[in-house]
Amino acid sequence: MTSADLFKNMRRKTLLLASFSILVNWLSAEEKVSPEALAFWKEEAKPLLEQNCWKCHGAKERIKGDLRLTTREGVLLGGEIGAAVNLEKPETSLLLEMLSYKDEDHEMPPIGKLKDSEIAVLEKWIKLGLPFASEDEILGKEGHEVAAGEDNTKVNERTMSHWAFVKPKRIELPEVKDKSAKHPIDRFILAKLDASGLKPNPLASKEALLRRAYFDLTGIAPSPDQVSDFLADDSADAFEEVIDGLLASPQYGEKWGRHWLDLVRYAETNGYERDSEKPMAWRFRDYVIKAFNDNKPYDRFVQEQLAGDELPDADADAITATGFHRLGIWDDEPADRKKARYDYLDDILRTTSDVFLGMTIGCARCHDHKIDPIPTKDYYSLLSFFANVSNHGKGKTNLVKVESFSGNGAYDKQFEQWSKRDGDLRRQLDKIEKDFLEELELRQPEIKVNKPGKNTKAKQNIILHDARSGEVAWNYSTKKPDDHWFEIAYDDSKWDSGKAGFGVKGTPGAVVRTEWRSKAIWMRTSFRLAAVPNNLSLNVHHDEDVKIYLNGKLVKELAGHVSNYETHDVSKVAADVLQTGKNVLAVHCLQTGGGQFVDVGVSSSDQFADLASLMRKFGKDYIGDSALKNHRRITRDLSNHAGQKPSASKYEVMAVAESGNNIIKVLHRGNPVLEGDVVQPSFPSVLRPPAAVIPDSYKTPKTSGRRRVLAEWITSKDNPISARVMMNRVWQHHFGRGIVRTTSDYGFQGLKPTHPALLDWLALEFMGRDWNIKAMHKLIMTSNAYQRSSAPNDLAFEKDPVNNLFWRFDMRRLTAEEVRDSILSACGTLNLKPGGPSITPPLPQIVLATASRPGAGWGRSSPEESNRRSVYVKVKRSMQMPILINHDMADMDTSCPVRFTTTVPTQSLNMLNGKFMNDSAKVFAKRLRDEAGTAPADQVARAFEIAFSRKPSDKEVSSGLAMIKDMRSKGGVSAEVALERFALLALNLNEFVYLD
């Protein structure tokens, strides 16, 4: 019997049981039981049950499987998978099934199978009609272990009116004592302060405010110039201008995108044994950053992540956003595939309900929620929206090809503009060359006649540079193009452009200007000939197999790899295809393992074949100096322009896909073999939702339309909770804590909002402004509440030490990313290059050695790349940079709504002794010398300006100088080293990592 059958049977038994209730009552009356049966109970059955079953099923407070075997009624009632016995057909009793160990998912007792003789005793017990002495019964307090107080686990009028589950209400702004308080946020905050008799702190200094705003919006400190500009600006809207500027800067999306990535458990590997890559996961990160920078309305942002592929106007971004479903942990080799499938969906459901709804619906997977009014049925109904999400897979399984900008035509427009300029430049070039060639023909007709070269061993003249001597632009594709890709007339204009050579850095003898990491590459370029040369050589570096076509003809094929350029004479084979004017070189390279590289140049010993060399020699005479200079300029412009070509219109992203039309059933105890009733998609009942109807028009050729229905309900303005949850998160990252401190739990175990009216007001305002996040930042930051000083106030502290009332602005430590970025920023080496594949800055050997293949999966970024912002550091589940982990970056196996702030000695060890810190101190010291000169006092002052965004007091300069002096006298080091030590000290100070 399969498990599913077993369960079906049990359900039948349960139904049967109802009709036996009279019988049950009759039997339970002890006097009806024979003395023999009772003796059998006392002497044989009871000891067995007591020894093997009761511990988990009734004798202790905690009862497993909802099954109580310590009362007769309990045995008959059964547990969560049905009645334990069948008195009509004792041999089919579930209890005996379990004891028989026939089904490996249902083996009792778990500690080991009973002896056959013992099982026979229990079978007899059932056949005897379950004699059970009433004095042996152990009755429990049935019901859950809910604390004294009200049971909130049922969906009823009372639980449905829990504050978070009802729609926010618009209320009048409260009146406050301070009549000058106009800002709505201040009215709410002051009203509560008034009520408790507390006075708020005064506003923070301009320096502190500016630093606060910069970190909050961009994660980077203001530069000394930005500080002095702001200090000099006395205008009333100076701070507003700063806010506007920061919200418009690309760094804003990098900072706030990171908050979002924490929530959606963003990582670029799957975890587990191989912790293998999630290809293209970084595109999701770039999508999030761009969404914040573009101020994508929050409702659209949510819809794209849940159901971007099902939206009627799905564009490349919307598809990329559905990578949301693919970010979680995934075991590629699970012991139990069926359970793993539900684990995968569970991860999506939990993330969805925690992040968008602030409800811990995931807790209802195995049983009704123990605290909140969320029945298990609601869990599986919600799961139904994701039922068709296809299985996760290795490698490229989860990739979907998208066409960028499709839908709004921006790409086509950009490309059109680019092509036009490209054509203009080429026409200008052609004209000059035409003039030159005409003149050349007139003056030196013999060149066109192409006299044979006298000496083939003569000096080679370059016709097309290879990477060693020039920067030649090629068009290339890493996707297999059409079959005729090597023909002259093939249109490669939509391929990517890059400068030779192509490959990975570190290949021996190679000069890499364009990174190529895939298996294969196809590339094309052209060169111009004034005359058909008598001989022709190719200068080729390849790793590995390469095919070279000239004007559509295969002229060379080379296998394997070489470690330097080699020259190949192709004079004979190329003779019949060479032509004056444009010649097209097409190259295909394939690599099977290890590094890769390819580059091809063309040369000839014929002196005058190459137009460029002829121009150099005769140009000035034939067409004049200015035309020649123009020619050079246009050639250079053309090369630069090639680099600005809009990126390829098609690329792959990690995205959701659906397959099948799957039915979801309630699973008892979350166990996939204990299937219950079929459920349909529906929303959590406690929120009084509308029925979840999936319109036919929502179905797409590939998907069911279910996720779109869910997304639209979540982002409906009638949804009571969504806007509150997001506004609370925005508040959290400005003030260091949410108005509801438990930012992903609004249920009965979550904390109540400290300012419920304010939260409602913000939620309504947010929806009223069409989910405009940037507008809400500005609204919050222009309040006095945001701008207050963080200074102590003994009186207020005495009454409200945890600042529930927002009487001050709470200090906060910088986040892990901010700490690292600030250090790079202080050094002046922070590389603000946005987007693209993740970086892997150097890791200490001791960290690399923790992997089962030491160092695998963590590349080596160049120093310049390593200095990019931390949001671009690869998020590998099993390995991370110590400086980020030490400062509590989020563990991304699950959604992280609030980060820790821990302080432990290993953090200090890293900050004091780590290589990154000490190398950075050197660079920072050099910057101080460069910018402040050699006087130590100036250097110290400059350090303060850079590291703390303020000028130091005289006393502070003196203490810095004292340190340098001591370092020199006690440590015996040079002035240069002493400054480096001071730089290290500055980066370690509390003021560097704590924000006022």
Added chain:
Amino acid sequence: MNKPQNTFCGQVHRREFLKDIGGGFASLGLTGMLAQDGFFQSQATAQEMAKFVNPLAPKEPHYKGKAKSVIFLFMYGGPSHVDTFDHKPKLYPLDGKTIDVKTFGRGGKRSKSRVVGPKWKFNKYGECGKEVSDLFPNVATCVDDIAFVHSMTADSPIHGSAMLMMNAGQVLSGHPSIGSWVNYGLGSVNENLPGYVVMLDKTGGPISGAKNWSSGYMPASYQGTVLRSQGTPILDLENANGMSKTEQRTLLDHLRNINEGHLSERYDNTNLAARVASYELAYKMQASAPEAVDLDKEPDHIKKLYGIDGSKTEDFGRKCLLARRLVERGVRFVQIYSGGNHNDANWDAHGDLVKNHTYHAGNTDKAIAGLLKDLKQQGLLDETLVVWGGEFGRQPTAEYAKGTGRDHNSYGFTMWMAGGGIKGGISVGETDELGSAAVVDRFHVKRLHSTILHLLGLDPNALSYFYGGLDRRLVGVEGAEPIEQLLA
């Protein structure tokens, strides 16, 4: 630390609270109590706020435990129980015969396979007469101090998930490892050393790397610290650019001085004070850690006891001796990996069983016995719980058509424990006569975890951490009891 009164009352320490107040402010225990008392509903006093306790400061156990520390000898890859400690006389004559037996391993589920007879002889040892194979002649001399559990079961016969289960109790990634739980529950009595130390094999970490000693949803302060037996023991213990001691002291003095100036205007922020203190702790750690790992202090006969004089046994011996020195100094949880990387670099003997197990047992046997004997003679064994085992055992049958390799087996396998409140000289549980599955007194990994926590004085069913809407426990929401038979 108070025992949670009520499993789902909600007002227990939780992730969000910690962030709000900063990890440096209070020990988790304190946070928990304050939360229970409704502290965060604005009833706290200023005095309470001003307290600073290192998150790793020692905490009261739930009750007095017999063990103070744990040394977990992790035989990564899965040692074969029928070739080491679980004697199956009836298996020998079946060698080469194909029989009906249900197995589930890397190669999937099978019902018929070719038996590989055990490759080593077993002899009786000690007063208890325990049978041990020739792979562990030295450990065999310690059997009177050891309790063997022959009936272990786990949820997965696949390395990735099985490793996570043995270390963190769940096949899913993201949960705190047992060492993190111990540090969370008890703290560390020596603030100059990490409370949870992991020593890896020289061939590399186990699969999933740092996830095996991760603190999961708990703060990173509870994660394991990787310690090397040679070279700089802990990351960043020495200055990268060679700063001298005097320079460093000078730097630290000025750092404190300037920080105190900053603090004077923010005197009510205990996080700042905590950070100042953490630099002094780091400084002390720099002095203590090298001393703790300096094996030159040990006499030759002790080094010899651990096999540090032999080329094969030197590496693991060194780590075992280090482990003793660490627990002596108050480190709570030490985990040593035998085997790393993939394939035969660990106990995962799919191909040539004899070669694989001879190598790994040969590297570890003497060191492990040395550790047990040394702990005993130093009077440390009573308070140090030693745990031996892998993430699962191996099948009695072959995986491939040829060869002696055995596939993974999570239906039944052996682990053993010694010291720290364990009854010596006993064996509990049994596998069937082939060793293919546990049949008598089956014990799930959770029971092992429960036993370890219990011996340390932590109630396994009460030690919880609130995360994601649930009171999480190492032993799972359903709980698990310690294995009573093992308790002295």
